[in-house]
Amino acid sequence: xxxxxxxxxxxxxxxxxxxxxxxxxxxxxxxxxxxxxxxxxxxxxxxxxxxxxxxxxxxxxxxxxxxxxxxxxxxxxxxxxxxxxxxxxxxxxxxxxxxxx
Numbered sequence: 149x150x151x152x153x154x155x156x157x158x159x160x161x162x163x164x165x166x167x168x169x170x171x172x173x174x175x176x177x178x179x180x181x182x183x184x185x186x187x188x189x190x191x192x193x194x195x196x197x198x199x200x201x202x203x204x205x206x207x208x209x210x211x212x213x214x215x216x217x218x219x220x221x222x223x224x225x226x227x228x229x230x231x232x233x234x235x236x237x238x239x240x241x242x243x244x245x246x247x248x249x
Contacts, residue, residue, distance in 0.1 A: 188213065188229055189236070206230070 158166070191213060195204045210225035219225055 185228070185232055188225065189232055192229060
């Protein structure tokens with residue numbers, strides 16, 4: 149219905165351009181919180197250092213992190229930690245490949 153009325157006011161090319169703009173726009177969501185990403189990595193690195201020979205349980209780490217910083221979802225913190233660690237590993241591998249060339 150709106151498209152039909154839009155064609156009356158705009159040319160078909162303009163309507164097509166407007167539709168393209170509307171459908172391609174970013175979805176509105178919360179902006180990423182860079183400070184929390186840095187804090188997660190710092191706290192995890194400290195936990196790894198403290199538990200030196202043993203492994204750090206990510207579920208326990210994320211629940212403690214949530215209690216400390218007032219976050220609601222330990223599962224979300226755990227997933228974010230996994231993403232950040234993967235990103236960090238990929239950056240290190242990219243640097244290693246560049247250094248080898």
